[in-house]
Amino acid sequence: MPRSTPGRRPATLASLAAELGVSRTTVSNAYNRPDQLSPELRKRVLDTARVLGYPGPDPVARSLRTRKAGAVGLLLTENLSYAFRDPGAIEFLEGLALACEDAGQGLHLVPASPEREDVASVHRAGVDGFVVYSVPEDDPHLAAVLERPLPTVIADQPRAASVDHVGIDDHAAMQRLARHVIELGHKHVGVLCMRLGRDRNDGFVSLPRQHSARYHVQRARLAGLRDAFEAAGVDWNTVPVVERFDHSLADGARAAGQLLDRDPQVTAILCTSDLLALGALDEAGRRGLRVPQDLTVTGFDGIAEALRTELTTVRQPVLDKGRTAGELLLSTKDPGRPRSVTLDTELITGKTSAGPRGYEEPWFGP
Amino acid sequence: MPRSTPGRRPATLASLAAELGVSRTTVSNAYNRPDQLSPELRKRVLDTARVLGYPGPDPVARSLRTRKAGAVGLLLTENLSYAFRDPGAIEFLEGLALACEDAGQGLHLVPASPEREDVASVHRAGVDGFVVYSVPEDDPHLAAVLERPLPTVIADQPRAASVDHVGIDDHAAMQRLARHVIELGHKHVGVLCMRLGRDRNDGFVSLPRQHSARYHVQRARLAGLRDAFEAAGVDWNTVPVVERFDHSLADGARAAGQLLDRDPQVTAILCTSDLLALGALDEAGRRGLRVPQDLTVTGFDGIAEALRTELTTVRQPVLDKGRTAGELLLSTKDPGRPRSVTLDTELITGKTSAGPRGYEEPWFGP
DNA sequence: AACGGCTTCTGAACCGTTACGGTCTGCTGC
DNA sequence: GCAGCAGACCGTAACGGTTCAGAAGCCGTT
The missing domain is CATH 3.40.50.2300 (Response regulator)
Structure with missing residues (x-):
């Protein structure tokens, strides 16, 4: 299987169209709207694509044109790698991944080292929106996220009046x-x-x-x-x-x-x-x-x-928090006032709490 | 702070340039090559950008032109959410995230539900390469990854002759x-x-x-x-x-x-x-x-x-495996023969193994 | 006065695709 | 014999940038 046609420039939709003697639209339709062209022509397009080593429409070009990246950005407070060591962060990620999966969206983890305050990674992320998980109020990456004209949901912190939020009391x-x-x-x-x-x-x-x-x-x-x-x-x-x-x-x-x-x-x-x-x-x-x-x-x-x-x-409910954040983000329909979801918590009295010595309840032993 | 200028279309590099009466090149340089224009002009550009609510160069358009997405794609065998429940997968992710972070690359998790064999998510991912972690040989998502003309590293499985690999014996x-x-x-x-x-x-x-x-x-x-x-x-x-x-x-x-x-x-x-x-x-x-x-x-x-x-x-060394996969991918310089890294393992004799009854070594007790 | 070199800025090509609004062909129905 | 109408395909114009080879202006040298 030719991973790339050697010698020649990689095939594009245009070159494929030229080769076939059809318009670019038609090639595009062959991939995206099969009903817009005859099955025979479609087959011919796809076959020729295979021969020429054309891998299908370029995702980036498509994103530019359609204004959709098909991915959700996630900004975490810490080194990316740290997130995978914190049980809470992992569960949040799991919930968020669940929501993304349901919507067929990718999950783009933004590298945001706290050391080098390199905000470029936020600017460079090709995503349709951001989920921000538990960052300080004065995080420069957060500021960079808010500068981008994209829907954003903040989980836990900080609480910003103009941004969707999910958290607990x-x-x-x-x-x-x-x-x-x-x-x-x-x-x-x-x-x-x-x-x-x-x-x-x-x-x-x-x-x-x-x-x-x-x-x-x-x-x-x-x-x-x-x-x-x-x-x-x-x-x-x-x-x-x-x-x-x-x-x-x-x-x-x-x-x-x-x-x-x-x-x-x-x-x-x-x-x-x-x-x-x-x-x-x-x-x-x-x-x-x-x-x-x-x-x-x-x-x-x-x-x-x-x-x-x-x-x-x-x-x-950390998993719910992640999922809710994702659902909130993916259901964002332009303006509307910022939404805020507060999830319930539950007090669990385990075996690590009791009265201090001298305060035990009376014990009627033998 | 205006998240978007209301009423008008969102500002672009071109509209900003027009407003300023300079060329698009100059605006681009203001963001990407500060040394290419006078500090005064640069300041004027950035200030006007703020006023117009221009959020800086669009990442997708930039990616199209530069042919770089700034992100690594990750394909897992399972539901994305599942990955966060498997200790091995998490540690691998941590290692991979480490490598990505060092290189300032994002980590794009591709949703690949095993149920609906929706390969589109692979085609749609705007990434510079793929890491594939432990998928079956006949995974259609893997096939889709290999069809794309991008560097790819497979971790663990499958072993493919023409693709970089990292694993153990x-x-x-x-x-x-x-x-x-x-x-x-x-x-x-x-x-x-x-x-x-x-x-x-x-x-x-x-x-x-x-x-x-x-x-x-x-x-x-x-x-x-x-x-x-x-x-x-x-x-x-x-x-x-x-x-x-x-x-x-x-x-x-x-x-x-x-x-x-x-x-x-x-x-x-x-x-x-x-x-x-x-x-x-x-x-x-x-x-x-x-x-x-x-x-x-x-x-x-x-x-x-x-x-x-x-x-x-x-x-x-699962963490190393993740990191190595990332490093391998990010260091890929066009063709070269496929590389393969085999990491060392260590036998750990814990307390859950002993001889069967009747086979204990002689015990000289009292 | 001509020249070279520097800094600063510009024009135009190009990246690869999809949206939009057509046109063209051939068939049906009267 | 022709209006009307699908179905199939196409041309053009974006989408929003980056990049490279200069041009313009300025300054110091010869």
């Missing part, structure tokens, strides 16, 4: 989780959270930094905690919050260590993600702290590993 | 694992394998089906087992092989159940993937079989979960 969900911990009797707690800005700050978080966080999701979750604990009479200023730039088990463990070193008397560690919480569990184990007897640990997200571990956490 | 690796099991003393074994064709066959596999398998990887792994066991005097005809179309833990468990129901006296189950093996472990547990005392179970791949479980398996 982070504040309410976290508040509810906090109330659960409060009801168990905890007064002295610590918090582990994900990055609050594009700058690395692996350590304790000041109040101003909490408020000025560039990641609305983290900001809302912290605010949910704050509101719940303040309502319960706990001074939020006294609650230690440890931030981690990278999102991994190991970082969760290290952050928990940092917290426990400085504040050994905390009876509960609330984490803004399951991965951090699972890391905290590891660290607790290393320190001989029993969970939940000695220490309560909670997460957020409801990733598979967390559910298996029976972590107390908030489950959010 | 499945036969040798599996043979080595089999020898390990043979050395432990096992004579009566069973096998769990992944799908051997595009048709579903959840059950025992006939010899002809083994030979005619459309997935070269599975074929090679089975052949590796066969060769090792025949060399050890085991008649391969008597070794039960159970196939599963879907690749999941649950399917591994069901397959193991099927095997143990028919052949309760097997002392070892060799699986052609870790996921199947982990499922088999589950099933063994359900049946009260202790591993490895009552039953030896082995896997293949070396996914994280398997290493954590200390499964006896073969580790293959």
Whole structure:
């Protein structure tokens, strides 16, 4: 099979038409609208195409003419490769891929290294629209996306008034989780959270930094905690919050260590993600702290590993989020006011939360 | 910020040039070759662009002219969404994404549902090349990819003489694992394998089906087992092989159940993937079989979960495979003979393999 | 005064296709 | 014998850029 006719320039629709003595339109129709020409001629066109090594209409030229690329762009906050290491991102991708598949659309992952702020990749992407997943408010790639005259859907963060959005009520969900911990009797707690800005700050978080966080999701979750604990009479200023730039088990463990070193008397560690919480569990184990007897640990997200571990956490429908983002994007019919979808969450009380020592419910043993 | 100038047609490079009274070349240069025009003019161009809502050169038109799409196409054997549920596929994707990122290339996932054999998605993808990951020899999407005059790299399967390839020596690796099991003393074994064709066959596999398998990887792994066991005097005809179309833990468990129901006296189950093996472990547990005392179970791949479980398996560098595929593709300089990279594997003897009862090495206990 | 060299900008060709609005041919029906 | 009408095919004009070989203007040299 000739992958390309040697010696000659590659065949085009025009050259094929010339060879056949028909118009370009006819060749085009042979591929795109079989009913517009006689079966015999169509066969002749297709046969000759094979002989000449013409691979069918060029996708890029077609895209230019039809103004359709047949693909959805996806912008992620992190290195592309990182996305494949984060359980949440993977599930989101799965949902989005589902939606794209149903619509026969490709999924174009845009390389957006946070290091070299190379926005060109966004400008160069031949796509019909963008899904933006969880990026900081001041991400230059996001700005580049919004500059392009294409439909866009933002998942999770940031929340922009003029752009379609899908997410959850982070504040309410976290508040509810906090109330659960409060009801168990905890007064002295610590918090582990994900990055609050594009700058690395692996350590304790000041109040101003909490408020000025560039990641609305983290900001809302912290605010949910704050509101719940303040309502319960706990001074939020006294609650230690440890931030981690990278999102991994190991970082969760290290952050928990940092917290426990400085504040050994905390009876509960609330984490803004399951991965951090699972890391905290590891660290607790290393320190001989029993969970939940000695220490309560909670997460957020409801990733598979967390559910298996029976972590107390908030489950959010990440796959649905991805699919909804895709459906929203693909159903965009020109202007219309921006839409916003808020998905439901569910508090999961697992086996990593209990009352602090001295607060157990009475036990009527033998 | 005007996302689009209302009322008027969207601005183009030409309309911008007309507005400014300069040539299109100059506007193009303002974006692509800043050194080709005076800073003042360039600023004027960019400012006017902002005012007119011109979002910069259209990526598709640029691609048409430059013959570069800035993206790598990826064809997977399965539903796109499925890829995000298979640990191996995810790690491959991660490696590939790494390579793409380094080169500033996008990663275009091609929707290729196995159901509707819609090859159009392949024809429509505006990409500079394709990576094909583990598809059957007779996949129509693969055929469509090969018809396009683009560089292509196949990872794992199939092996095509004229196309770049990256993979491992499945036969040798599996043979080595089999020898390990043979050395432990096992004579009566069973096998769990992944799908051997595009048709579903959840059950025992006939010899002809083994030979005619459309997935070269599975074929090679089975052949590796066969060769090792025949060399050890085991008649391969008597070794039960159970196939599963879907690749999941649950399917591994069901397959193991099927095997143990028919052949309760097997002392070892060799699986052609870790996921199947982990499922088999589950099933063994359900049946009260202790591993490895009552039953030896082995896997293949070396996914994280398997290493954590200390499964006896073969580790293959899946991330490297993805990265190598990307690098191979992106370094393709026109013809040259097809390249082939074979990556190393490593036998990992975990805690799920031991001698069958009666074959333990002598134990000098108290 | 002619010349060469530099910077800055331009004109026109070209990338490969599809949309749109025809024309042409031959057949039906009266 | 001719209007009317499908069906089959075609010509032209985009689609929105990039690129290359100059042209124009300016400056310093010989």
